[in-house]
Amino acid sequence: MTFVEILLTLLKGAGYTLLITFSCAATALVVGLGIAMARELGGAWLSALLSAVVYVLRGVPMLVLLFIVFFGLPGIGLDVPPLPAMMLSLGLISGAYLSEVFRGAFAEVSPNEVLAAQSMGFTRFETLRVIKLPQMIRFAVPGIVNELTTVLKFSPFAYTVGLPEITKQAMALVATTMRGIEIYAAIGLLYFGIYRLLLAAVQLIEKRYSIPGFAQE
């Protein structure tokens, strides 16, 4: 088996890796934004409750949560398929981290601008949507890229619940060919390629929405 043939076989797994990464990243973005916005709008109680949830999620090892969801929940009659199990573990944990990224980015929005919007008659929700959110997302881009990279790097755990992503394919190939160094080096290259693609996509979006003089000080 040539190196190219190995690469082509592994590419089949890349589709799953991308699917897992995007599903978990989308879950993380929704959860992270939801938590951060609820903390902005909600009162002290809601904020305290959400901070406790975030605290717990950040402390739980990803694989443990994945096993609880995938192997534990069927014990109480809840069967969760592999991909949703990844979203409920990796997606949730990543969402908790992202909510902290967003919280920090919200804090960078000038309180004067918020006050100006409220003094014009904008409600808290409108101020959040029109003034704070568009600025916060721009401040948060570096943190979002970091977290998306983490999601990609945690995607191999999906093999433990039977999803045939790149690492799973690699393990199968090594078992039949015994060419561990080449194959694992190849998947290292593939992950790096996917990472570069993600980065390029984010940079493209960032460029499209860049504002002269904003978030550059």
Next chain:
Amino acid sequence: MALLEVKNLVKSYGDRNVLDGVSFELEEGEAKVVMGPSGCGKSTLLRCLNRLHEPTSGAILFDGEDVTDPGVDVRALRSRIGFVFQNFALYRHMSVLDNVALALRRLKKLPRREAEERALQELERMEMAEKRDAYPAALSGGQSQRVAIARALAMDPRVLFFDEPTSALDPIMVREVVTLINRLYLDNVTILCVTHDLNLARHISDRVVFLDRGKVYAEDRIEHLLARDADPVIDEFFGGED
């Protein structure tokens, strides 16, 4: 009837009265300056008047309606008061035109085109139309203040509040903004301005409300205040200027 009538306004934080029974009136077309030492409650006063801060007690009659009433439409109240902040508070992620048109579109519900036309008129009035596509980061302090004023005027407010409009500017820009506010004053725009700036007060105001430790210490024309003999509070604030 005065446009704005403040009666015995109190604002407390814990057991500290930041405003301690403030009363004054503002007539339509009048320009009034609120002065006083730092921490005397000037900015709190402005923020209570448009309910950004909740007054503890007292009454604020705006066009005869007590706006401290819990049932009052705060949103409608705020849309009748233009507020220009010390640090301009322009929205950094929006162009100059969008800064001015935003409230017209979202609050007055004007179609985009109409809102932009109206915004452009105000920018022209402030001689800032050519900067319509610029972002706040590219503007000087004086230009930013012009845009902030255009943004406030675009909503056709009954009164314009200024909170220390010159304190973030260098002397040249201060002159520019003083001239600008003076022009509004001559145009009969009703103005309530909080400032430390004696020069600004001289140029734009009919009368000065002088606050000290949360109370109205004096209300008079600026030249009369300056002419007061041996008034330790006034002397200390103005540092012997006349």
